[in-house]
Amino acid sequence: MAATSMAMKPLSAPRMTSSRLSSRARVAMPAAKPATSIRCRRTNLRVVAKDFPYPEQVKNTDNFRASKALSQKLAADGQNSSIPKKTVAVIGGGLSGLACAKYLVDAGHEPTVYEARDVLGGKVSAWQDKDGDWIETGLHIFFGAYPNVMNLFEELDIEDRLQWKVHKMIFAMQELPGEFTTFDFIKGIPAPLNFGLAILLNDKMLTLKEKIQCIPALAPMLIEGQDFIDKQDELSCLTFMRKYGMPERINTEVFISMAKALDFIDPDKLSMVVVLTAMNRFLNETDGLQMAFLDGNQPDRVCAPEKEYIEKKGGKVLTSSPVQEIATNDDGSVKHLVMRNGDIVVADEYVSAMPVDVFKRFIPKAWSTMPFFRQADELEGIPVINLHMWFDKKLQQVDHLCFSRSPLLSVYADMSTTCKEYYDEDKSMLELVFAPCAPLAGGKVNWMSKTDEEIIDATMGEIARLFPLEVAEDPKWGATVGMGLNGQAKLTKYAVVRTPRSVYAAVPGRNKYRPSQATPISNFTLAGDWTAQKFLGSMEGATLAGKLAAEVIADKAAGREFQDYQTREIRPEIVERAGNFEAKAPMGVTAPVENAIAWGAGMEVASKAARDEMIANDPDQGIAGEEYVLREKVVKAKTPVEA
Numbered sequence: 001m002a003a004t005s006m007a008m009k010p011l012s013a014p015r016m017t018s019s020r021l022s023s024r025a026r027v028a029m030p031a032a033k034p035a036t037s038i039r040c041r042r043t044n045l046r047v048v049a050k051d052f053p054y055p056e057q058v059k060n061t062d063n064f065r066a067s068k069a070l071s072q073k074l075a076a077d078g079q080n081s082s083i084p085k086k087t088v089a090v091i092g093g094g095l096s097g098l099a100c101a102k103y104l105v106d107a108g109h110e111p112t113v114y115e116a117r118d119v120l121g122g123k124v125s126a127w128q129d130k131d132g133d134w135i136e137t138g139l140h141i142f143f144g145a146y147p148n149v150m151n152l153f154e155e156l157d158i159e160d161r162l163q164w165k166v167h168k169m170i171f172a173m174q175e176l177p178g179e180f181t182t183f184d185f186i187k188g189i190p191a192p193l194n195f196g197l198a199i200l201l202n203d204k205m206l207t208l209k210e211k212i213q214c215i216p217a218l219a220p221m222l223i224e225g226q227d228f229i230d231k232q233d234e235l236s237c238l239t240f241m242r243k244y245g246m247p248e249r250i251n252t253e254v255f256i257s258m259a260k261a262l263d264f265i266d267p268d269k270l271s272m273v274v275v276l277t278a279m280n281r282f283l284n285e286t287d288g289l290q291m292a293f294l295d296g297n298q299p300d301r302v303c304a305p306e307k308e309y310i311e312k313k314g315g316k317v318l319t320s321s322p323v324q325e326i327a328t329n330d331d332g333s334v335k336h337l338v339m340r341n342g343d344i345v346v347a348d349e350y351v352s353a354m355p356v357d358v359f360k361r362f363i364p365k366a367w368s369t370m371p372f373f374r375q376a377d378e379l380e381g382i383p384v385i386n387l388h389m390w391f392d393k394k395l396q397q398v399d400h401l402c403f404s405r406s407p408l409l410s411v412y413a414d415m416s417t418t419c420k421e422y423y424d425e426d427k428s429m430l431e432l433v434f435a436p437c438a439p440l441a442g443g444k445v446n447w448m449s450k451t452d453e454e455i456i457d458a459t460m461g462e463i464a465r466l467f468p469l470e471v472a473e474d475p476k477w478g479a480t481v482g483m484g485l486n487g488q489a490k491l492t493k494y495a496v497v498r499t500p501r502s503v504y505a506a507v508p509g510r511n512k513y514r515p516s517q518a519t520p521i522s523n524f525t526l527a528g529d530w531t532a533q534k535f536l537g538s539m540e541g542a543t544l545a546g547k548l549a550a551e552v553i554a555d556k557a558a559g560r561e562f563q564d565y566q567t568r569e570i571r572p573e574i575v576e577r578a579g580n581f582e583a584k585a586p587m588g589v590t591a592p593v594e595n596a597i598a599w600g601a602g603m604e605v606a607s608k609a610a611r612d613e614m615i616a617n618d619p620d621q622g623i624a625g626e627e628y629v630l631r632e633k634v635v636k637a638k639t640p641v642e643a
Helices: 062-078 095-106 147-156 194-199 209-222 226-231 238-244 248-263 272-284 298-312 372-379 452-466 537-559 573-577 608-617 625-638
Strands: 037-039 046-048 085-092 110-114 126-128 134-136 162-164 169-174 179-182 291-294 314-318 323-329 334-339 349-352 384-391 409-414 429-434 491-499 525-526
Touching: 062 095, 062 147, 062 537, 085 095, 095 110, 095 147, 095 298, 095 537, 110 248, 134 384, 134 491, 147 298, 147 314, 147 537, 179 194, 194 209, 209 226, 209 248, 209 272, 226 272, 238 248, 248 272, 248 409, 291 298, 298 314, 349 537, 372 573, 384 452, 409 452, 429 452, 452 491, 525 537
Parallel strands: 085 110, 085 349, 110 314, 349 525
Antiparallel strands: 037 046, 126 134, 162 291, 169 179, 323 334, 384 429, 384 491, 409 429
């Protein structure tokens, strides 16, 4: 994909040339990153720029052992010559599709992955701009509580590509610009005591009384576990908070950060099941909250070794191979795939690892009245924007992920410090998640339809608050790009990446509609982080869903009965609605392959023509905030969500 970098236009001057704005020396990856210690101005937070050893307890959890056991089950199938080998067509080369193919080859089958774009990774895809700098779809962090990802890295022998950071959470102080506070996890103290102690030792975010007020709400989660968590899906974070008498400040101090980090959405829109699921993992796993950055771009450092592994064991991974149609037989089973170039793909089994919004455009007419597939109507991806911002000086940044607690930003990191491939001793490159960026996510402004310059203008105001002594606060940022003020850091280049439909929007009441990987179609299986699995929409969820899809196919090939977790009951309201649904031919995707947005991923859409194409493919991205709120009220009045 051709990537472009847009520079902001000064208000009273012609656009600056790329030689002034975009040129920057590439920094070779250092053999070993030097450890440096910096004390941030206006705060006592010490910055230690170094990586930490692989956490000791990551592999000592029930979830990791379960992931390992499933790997062993599939590998045993691969050694059993009596199990018939199946050819499998996997649609989608994101993390879920690649994981599915990886575990299918382990089980002795022959998958071929068909990725529409010219780059693998889906929601973790990345590409290089004209300067050779990597532009990433999102800022992706690995947690110790990602057992399937950790198991996969071990199996691919790429664990050394994770740069583990100190075990803490870092929050920007909203009311004290330029200052931070932390939750520090003390080594040697097991879960859940380490989490509780980290919260108790922090005296900046909540008072002791407020912390005690949270106990009645969280105690049932620890006692009843996932059963209690699943029952909270109808409640938003705010509704849950008020139902259980939690202090109002828990929203501004904690929930806003967690909601925007977990699902790019405000807490009044986010189902409490998401927050509780994450907290349950972190409370029960000693190193679950320890974070790691990848040491480089995802396509080269994760997708490439996975592709190599698949192909070495007999599978194939194809890019620039968009599917046009899923053709069916009279009995509803998949007959073949029709490719965009007219080719016909025939296999024994078929897997969709497409995002939910794209999959809905491919549901064959023969399946369109089936309750199983109508569940997808209740799910949609959440919009998100990822920003890359290069500065001419090194900002005093922490070597970690930072929760901004900003109205416009979710999390951010100085990638020139945290990541080896992007390492630069002299200049900073901030990667920031701009969320919520649309009314669906709780935002008042539909930033998806705004220009890059408008998005950067708004972001620079927030950056000036985060770095008050290093970045000048001026409302006319377009006039200061490339110039700087009073010797402070100046923005030399930026990239804006929009993903109109990212992970599924985990709004209240949606979790029960996520379909199982096993489907009513005899030779068709679902993958993708939006399908039913316990790790929600994330890299971990995508990897697990792909692995579970491989297990479905392996079990069918081996003649094994499905286990309870491989199927899921369909809600009665969906069955009723499907009975009244008129069978329709699929919409398909007609946009050029180069338009990654049409395929459920992110891309730069700096020009008005590109934004218009985005809106043409997804009209919701063009409506104003007040129009969305009005439409949402009408929809709720017509089709209330059942508790």
